[in-house]
Amino acid sequence: xxxxxxxxxxxxxxxxxxxxxxxxxxxxxxxxxxxxxxxxxxxxxxxxxxxxxxxxxxxxxxxxxxxxxxxxxxxxxxxxxxxxxxxxxxxxxxxxxxxxxxxxxxxxxxxxxxxxxxxxxxxxxxxxxxxxxxxxxxxxxxxxxxxxxxxxxxxxxxxxxxxxxxxxxxxxxxxxxxxxxxxxxxxxxxxxxxxxxxxxxxxxxxxxxxx
Ligand code: NI
Numbered sequence: 517x518x519x520x521x522x523x524x525x526x527x528x529x530x531x532x533x534x535x536x537x538x539x540x541x542x543x544x545x546x547x548x549x550x551x552x553x554x555x556x557x558x559x560x561x562x563x564x565x566x567x568x569x570x571x572x573x574x575x576x577x578x579x580x581x582x583x584x585x586x587x588x589x590x591x592x593x594x595x596x597x598x599x600x601x602x603x604x605x606x607x608x609x610x611x612x613x614x615x616x617x618x619x620x621x622x623x624x625x626x627x628x629x630x631x632x633x634x635x636x637x638x639x640x641x642x643x644x645x646x647x648x649x650x651x652x653x654x655x656x657x658x659x660x661x662x663x664x665x666x667x668x669x670x671x672x673x674x675x676x677x678x679x680x681x682x683x684x685x686x687x688x689x690x691x692x693x694x695x696x697x698x699x700x701x702x703x704x705x706x707x708x709x710x711x712x713x714x715x716x717x718x719x720x721x722x723x724x725x726x727x
Pocket of ligand 1: 596597598600687
């Protein structure tokens with residue numbers, strides 16, 4: 517009998533917490549949220565122009581990727597776990613495509629740590645065999661990075677209390693799929709599995725070539 521009470525004591529607060537978050541997450545918080553949701557069906561809410569520098573030192577803009585779909589991830593090369601994990605998932609998904617399908621998709625890493633992610637640093641990082649084969653790395657001035665991140669609704673913030681050169685950066689971890697015209701198609705949340713990502717990419721390529 518006593519055990520039952522203990523379980524009840526454990527279960528009850530959990531039910532309350534889960535109920536609370538369900539309520540918070542499903543209730544539109546403001547008219548701004550509702551407006552944003554309506555706009556998704558219209559013009560792209562995510563994405564936009566950027567001018568950055570790639571891992572060879574060349575200046576590139578979003579327009580340079582037209583004709584290929586873009587798989588974009590914002591991260592940084594000093595990231596201990598989240599970024600390498602996401603880029604490996606991306607690689608595993610792309611590995612499941614045919615060569616022909618893969619050629620239509622450009623994987624892109626945009627750094628949110630431009631101070632440390634120099635052209636040289638990015639060049640070395642994107643060449644890792646664990647990451648997508650033709651992964652390109654983009655850096656820029658802090659202002660250029662801020663413009664790109666803002667267009668993709670990516671938040672990033674240096675964590676406090678770390679040493680000057682040895683800090684972490686908290687950041688949004690989402691992979692964006694943009695079509696051949698640079699328009700938003702879909703997102704892959706952190707922790708997506710390669711199989712479903714590959715399936716979505718194949719579906720997109722079929723739809724895109726049909727339209
Ligand atoms: Ni990261």
